[in-house]
Amino acid sequence: MSTTEQPGAPAPNHNNQKKIALVNDITGFGRCSVAVQLPVISQLGVQCCVLPTSVLSNHTGFPCYSLQDFTSHMREHIAQWRKLGLKFRGICTGFLGSEEQIAIVSSFIDDFGGPGCIVMVDPVMGDEGRPYGTYTPAMCQRMAELTAKADIITPNLTEACILGDIPYNSAMTCEDAGRLAQALSSAGPARVVITGIEHAGQVSNVCFERGQAPFTVQTAKLGGQRSGTGDVFSAILIADAVNGVPLAESVAKASHFVGDCVQRAIELDLPHTDGLPIEEKLHDLR
Numbered sequence: 001m002s003t004t005e006q007p008g009a010p011a012p013n014h015n016n017q018k019k020i021a022l023v024n025d026i027t028g029f030g031r032c033s034v035a036v037q038l039p040v041i042s043q044l045g046v047q048c049c050v051l052p053t054s055v056l057s058n059h060t061g062f063p064c065y066s067l068q069d070f071t072s073h074m075r076e077h078i079a080q081w082r083k084l085g086l087k088f089r090g091i092c093t094g095f096l097g098s099e100e101q102i103a104i105v106s107s108f109i110d111d112f113g114g115p116g117c118i119v120m121v122d123p124v125m126g127d128e129g130r131p132y133g134t135y136t137p138a139m140c141q142r143m144a145e146l147t148a149k150a151d152i153i154t155p156n157l158t159e160a161c162i163l164g165d166i167p168y169n170s171a172m173t174c175e176d177a178g179r180l181a182q183a184l185s186s187a188g189p190a191r192v193v194i195t196g197i198e199h200a201g202q203v204s205n206v207c208f209e210r211g212q213a214p215f216t217v218q219t220a221k222l223g224g225q226r227s228g229t230g231d232v233f234s235a236i237l238i239a240d241a242v243n244g245v246p247l248a249e250s251v252a253k254a255s256h257f258v259g260d261c262v263q264r265a266i267e268l269d270l271p272h273t274d275g276l277p278i279e280e281k282l283h284d285l286r
Contacts, residue, residue, distance in 0.1 A: 014086055015087045017047045018045070018046045018047065018090075019048075019087070019088050019089060020047070020049065020088060020090035020092055020239065021051055021081075021090070021091045022034060022037055022048050022049065022051065022092050023091070023092065023094065023096075024050075024053060024094030024095065024231070025054040025055065025056060025095060026054070027055075027058060027059045028055075028057050028058060029057065029058035029274075030058045030227050030273060030274060030275055031227065032227045033231055034052070035275075036228045036231050036275065036278055037092070037231050037234070039282060040232055040235035040236060040285065041238070043282050044240065045243065046089070049081070049088070052074075053070055053094075053096060053101055054068060054069050055067070055068045055070060059273070061227055061273050071098065071104070074101070074104050075104060078108055082111070087116075087117075089116065090117060090120065090241060091112065091113060091117060092120045092122070092235070092238040093105055093121050093122060094122055094124060095122075096143070096146075097134065102146055103142070105146065106145070106149065109149050110149075113149070118152065118238070119150045119151050120150060120152040120154065120237065120241065121143075121147050121149075121152075121153050122153070122154045122155075123146070123147050123154075123162075123163060124159070124230075125139070125140055125143055125162055126158045126162060127159075129170065131158075131162065147184075147187070147189060148187050148188035149188065150188060150189045151191065152189055152191040152193070152241060153184065154193045155184075155192075155194055155195070156194070156230070157172060157177065160177070160184060160192075163187075164180050164184055166180070171199075172197065174197065174204050174206050175214075177206040177214075178206050178214030178215075180194065181194050181206055181208035185210055191207070191209045191210070193207045193251060194206045196230075198221055201220060202218045202220060203219050203220070204217070205255055217248070217251045217255050219255045219258075219259045222259060223262060224272055226265060226272045226274075227272065228275035229276060232254070232261065232278060233258055236250065236257060237250050237254055240253065253285075257281065260284070261276035261280075264277050264280055
């Protein structure tokens with residue numbers, strides 16, 4: 001059911017609540033992207049407004065899936081938000097599947113970002129030392145340009161090496177990762193979190209905030225990779241940033257919440273494709 005504004009009535013103010021614009025795909029099954037980010041951001045007290053990049057039956061880690069590309073509709077979606085006068089306290093981007101999508105998001109940040117809006121880019125480009133097969137060198141360059149517009153970026157080690165134009169080193173120490181994070185910050189983002197560095201049964205998130213020394217948050221490694229872990233992590237970081245939570249506290253919160261969810265997934269014997277059972281843990285997230 002919808003309501004219609006009366007002709008001649010004062011224009012309503014749609015900006016009395018904190019809002020985050022979430023740019024990512026909508027996946028029906030597999031608990032990743034918007035499916036996990038929206039409830040996490042909402043649980044942390046911020047309204048989540050979704051700009052879809054695509055709609056999938058389930059994520060692409062399954063042997064079959066259906067995908068509808070939303071690229072041709074994104075500009076129209078943004079235009080309606082502009083007509084409504086929406087203002088965002090945060091913008092959070094996930095996987096962008098083409099140069100055109102990156103260009104659309106770059107323009108969106110130009111139009112809706114600025115003072116009072118924290119922009120976080122998760123530069124999803126690759127893993128395990130190489131770009132994803134669909135990510136061309138030109139797309140990697142466009143993504144690097146997008147990260148320069150961000151206040152916070154959350155690359156994994158592969159993506160950090162691509163952005164820093166250095167060879168991938170799976171054995172990179174946390175100290176070297178801290179220096180890399182600091183170098184990436186010099187290109188634009190004031191806060192850099194290099195995620196998921198694995199050593200000796202530990203998972204490290206190496207962080208740098210401009211004007212401070214790098215620091216590392218470590219948790220125990222539990223099982224193999226699961227879909228949606230990075231999405232949950234980034235959702236906590238952007239909501240906390242909008243709420244004024246210090247970076248060190250936010251990264252610790254996100255790391256431990258993801259770890260708790262992974263532990264529960266193991267207890268439930270969930271397939272890795274099925275993501276994190278956040279439904280059972282959201283009540284603990286504050």
